[in-house]
Amino acid sequence: MGTMPATGTETTAATKEADLKLEAVVIPVSDVDRSKKFYQDLGWRLDADFSFENGFRVVQVTPPGSPASIQFGTRITHQRPGAAEGVYLVVSDIVAARDRLAALGAEVGDVFHPEAPGAQFGQVPDGRAGGLATDRASYGSFATFHDPDGNAYLIQEVTTRLPGRVDTGATNYASLNDLVGALKRAAAAHGEHEARNGGAYDENWPQWYAAYMIAEHHGDELPQ
Structure with missing residues (x-):
């Protein structure tokens, strides 16, 4: 029996079953130790610093709150330093x-x-x-x-993310600053919500905050 090429639908379904999570981006540097200090001084987490006898060295750092990292080192890329x-x-x-x-x-x-x-x-x-x-x-x-x-x-x-750019199955914040910012925006919007309703205290504000923050995170229509 011959093999038929996969249809677009089948390819899409297969792709959805295999997560492809961006882990790290490689940047070219001329002085690994200088770069390592620079990024650590910025508060980026040092994840790895491995050296091998063949001269290969890889350093990985992660910006605060980021799910993806930056890698640099020796014999890790052919790009000229500073090209990124x-x-x-x-x-x-x-x-x-x-x-x-x-x-x-x-x-x-x-x-x-x-x-x-x-x-x-x-x-x-x-x-x-x-x-x-x-x-x-x-x-x-x-x-x-x-x-x-x-x-x-x-x-x-x-x-506020554009529609379709966030996994609708989850709402999460990568850092304390992200969560604080979302709460501040929800608080400001809720103040306007109370003003539109005569300034009366809204005892259901926790639910309103939650709905606002989820909608903002997913790029959906915001509650009024």
């Missing part, structure tokens, strides 16, 4: 994140937002305007910094 660019770091409060990185010694740029629809990281400094995005729109505010070799990181503020 546009590595995204998502934060819930870009002003706080930028100030924190600067306090820890990173040369981080000022917060900016795209000056026109469609402006991308690769187009800066053209296409950028200083300051936060209008109404502090989710996905709209950015800052950049570089490691000692020039590998570029783009920090992006994301508070």
Whole structure:
């Protein structure tokens, strides 16, 4: 019996059964120990530092609250040092994140937002305007910094995910800061909710908070 090619439906079903979780991104550096110190000074967790007799060395660090990591070392990539660019770091409060990185010694740029629809990281400094995005729109505010070799990181503020970009089977927050930020936004929205209802105390506020936070996390319509 001949073998028939898999249909699109069968391929999609098979793919859904096999999780492909992004674990680490490799960046090229010229001085492994210098890079290791730089990232540790930023508070990134050191996960591994393995060396082998053939000269291979791999160091893995993880940014706070991140499920994925950064790897660098010797004989680990053919890229020239500093060639990595546009590595995204998502934060819930870009002003706080930028100030924190600067306090820890990173040369981080000022917060900016795209000056026109469609402006991308690769187009800066053209296409950028200083300051936060209008109404502090989710996905709209950015800052950049570089490691000692020039590998570029783009920090992006994301508070509400677009529909379809979150696993609808779970609601979780990667860090204390993410949870605190979500609670603050829910509190502000709930204050407006109470005002619309005559300012009366809402004894069901825990349920309202929970519904708001879940909807915001999944990119669904927010409760009013």
